[in-house]
Amino acid sequence: MTKGLYAGSFDPITLGHLDIIKRASKIVDELVVAVLNNSAKNPLFSVDNRVSMIREVVDGLDNVTVESFEGLTVDYAQSIGATVFVRGLRAISDFDYELQIAQTNRVVDKKVDTIFLATDLKYSYLSSTVVKEFASYGADISKFVPESIVEKVYDKYRK
Secondary structure (H helix, E strand, O other): OOEEEEEEOOOOOOHHHHHHHHHHHOOOOEEEEEEEOOOOOOOOOOHHHHHHHHHHHHOOOOOEEEEEEOOOHHHHHHHHOOOEEEEEEOOHHHHHHHHHHHHHHHHHOOOOEEEEEEOOHHHOOOOHHHHHHHHHOOOOOOOOOOHHHHHHHHHHHHO
16 A cells, blocks of 8 residues: 655645645555644644645545644654655756755655656646735635635735
8 A cells, every 4th residue: 555645835725736636646545645834934824724724625535634744754754654755846946856855855764755746737837825925915816726715815814
């Protein structure tokens, strides 16, 4: 049984993230979507909110679970028995960074491999940062995030 790990901040989850989750769930037997609790960052949503939102949008994907973690992703993978990291790539600039991390993780744990999924072209420009920038100005983000997330993002900027 292959357990995959798709880790990130997901602040907020985008349609690009969701596309990677759906595709990865067809490749591995079990996929854990892990929300990083990084105290060095100032996220828009709390970890618990991000976990809840992702659980909402992956409902129906029976082999997908959503959790949160702190620390190194490779350590977390070891703790849950994951042997495959899933990473999405939007552009060549993503690959440079992701390859370095994949190689470092492989040095730390030879049992963990990384698979890279190229983002669907319609999401190649999309990031959580873009979503937050547009939302902060009240622009339409309905083409960027799952429908159930739209008002939650806007609500953060109304406060």
